Amino acid sequence: MEIYLDNAATTKPSKALLPLFSAHVESEWKNPSAMYPPAVAAERQLRAARETLAGAVHADPAGVVFTSGGTEGANTAILRGYRAAGEKKLHFITSAYEHPCVYECFRALETAGHSVDYIRPRADGKIHPEDVAEKVREDTALVSVMHVNNETGAVNDIAGIAAAVKAKNPGTAVHADGVQGYGKCPLDFGGSALDYYTASAHKLHGLKGTGVLFYKKNAPLKPYLLGGGQEKGLRSGTENTFGILAFARAVEEYMAHREEWVAHMAALKAYLLDKLSDIPDMRIFSPADGAPHILNLAFPGMRGEVLLHLLEQKKIYISTGSACSSHKKRAGSRVHQALGVPADITQGVVRLSFCPENTEEEMETAAAAIKEALAGFRGFIRR
């Protein structure tokens, strides 16, 4: 039996998707843009999905754009979600520890001649509204700060950030990458000053390749993908109908159990942490009030990658950081740099992330395996 503790990278698709797929292959596969009744029925299913997805964050179902995932959502909001001023170069703000799908957009904006301020988290691991607001200028076009940090699980007060930004400049658009927060951490998008919020299906037991971008009615959004004019012209391309219905089904399931599931994951996190607490120099990067599903640690002296491979021999699967950055040479992650963690400790970082199906027994097994790996490798834990 494997113990999967990399749920921040992706989650196991819900079993509820199986009958949904059979129905899709059998009869529900029509192109929702066509004009005959089965196609109109497909369009109606998409409408129901919009309501489900919007409901989870109190968003307006009319302000839902289906995307191919978090990356496309963030790219669309950041690169097409602000009021351009002709050739004039503008100002942008983001945090210093965003996911690459946000960070790389700001790098592209810098390359295009715009200026960007990168706000660092404080000692509590969070981006503070007043630190963001302080940097807002008259020409600040857009701010993007993530809801939940994908490596540490720190939860940012994105509604507070949006309010602080708008108080200083109502014309500044505000986006939050909600890929790790959507469904898990409560948010009243509709009641907040946020303009955009991005989510991804596969972090919540949906499928990879589907996401959603929520937007407010008066947000200055333009399309990133150009073509046939689907999604009210805001996102062209035939809709990924099965992926969307699967997303809605998974979210429906998640929302029906949210309190219970979140409490369960938080308890697992606390339990695992307790089991590991006698490892002398363990470092914990996850704030105590962080998201329930992410635990970020370092065991100095042992590289995270080595621990990962030792655990995989026991079919325990963890990560050293976000899956996305595993493509790149990891000379210490931007996230931990932003947190001021020294490079030698950053090398030892591992991330364990949970889903509602994980159990206490799995935590015990994982804790024992981590200790055994450390003992075998460093010989510093007495057996």
Added chain:
Amino acid sequence: MEIYLDNAATTKPSKALLPLFSAHVESEWKNPSAMYPPAVAAERQLRAARETLAGAVHADPAGVVFTSGGTEGANTAILRGYRAAGEKKLHFITSAYEHPCVYECFRALETAGHSVDYIRPRADGKIHPEDVAEKVREDTALVSVMHVNNETGAVNDIAGIAAAVKAKNPGTAVHADGVQGYGKCPLDFGGSALDYYTASAHKLHGLKGTGVLFYKKNAPLKPYLLGGGQEKGLRSGTENTFGILAFARAVEEYMAHREEWVAHMAALKAYLLDKLSDIPDMRIFSPADGAPHILNLAFPGMRGEVLLHLLEQKKIYISTGSACSSHKKRAGSRVHQALGVPADITQGVVRLSFCPENTEEEMETAAAAIKEALAGFRGFIRR
């Protein structure tokens, strides 16, 4: 029983995808970017899919970028597939009857100050290589001409077009939208002078939301979606693993039966045309040597939309044009305008498109239903 004749809009997913989905939900859902063995296995499955998809058009599996569909592929190739020259405005060429996912990119390039030539099809419904080459200039950055026209089924000699363009300017990049051609019309992408070729899964019994962009090793391609650096940095975002494996499975199936299936669809098309041939003023826009799966007709005096709704009462599903343009006010399609069809006749256009599962009996039923509809509506066919 429904008779589905809108396979150019989307196709029914192959039944072979059902066991594939069960396996995906059960165990094959890991993030291919992660580092432990099941994730590496997922990455290996993607590699096999690259080979299958590339094999269908003799492309290099190393030159495969998975996308969210034809729209993203075309957007990426056209907007990021040419050598920019700083602030200098460049020249582009496309045809006058492209799909919106191509056309809108060129409109955006025009808005950005570049110039675009739109090549019209000749009387045979095709874009001729010499007509394209004639417009190529020293500053022509990119040419994009579709493989198979999505409304008429006209097949363009895209290899010939690429060769003619490169002969005049080797620095001009050449893209072909292969959404309607891939798998159905043979192409030696590897042996051609084409730089890019775009395909979509759901036109070949795969799933909506998945596509592929083939590119040549030295093509000047840059990413359109920015982030974690998946797909060798050319397309960020967690790969839509199930959609990709489903695409490969569907293509495998298609390629194993291609000759038989293509012959069958061509025979159906000829059969249906024969059955309709006694309708006095029927207009045929599909070239005799067009793609096997598309038949584009007009019955002047009867609006295509009216015929569509009359047929849907008998569960016969056709379209009036591309599904994508059904979102927009159809003041006559760009395709038929480009073909020089008068606006009143354009109003009468319908498209019937086939898949290998369609039958002769369905063609007979459809032909009879069309005649009945025309008779009831116009009263000009003697019963």
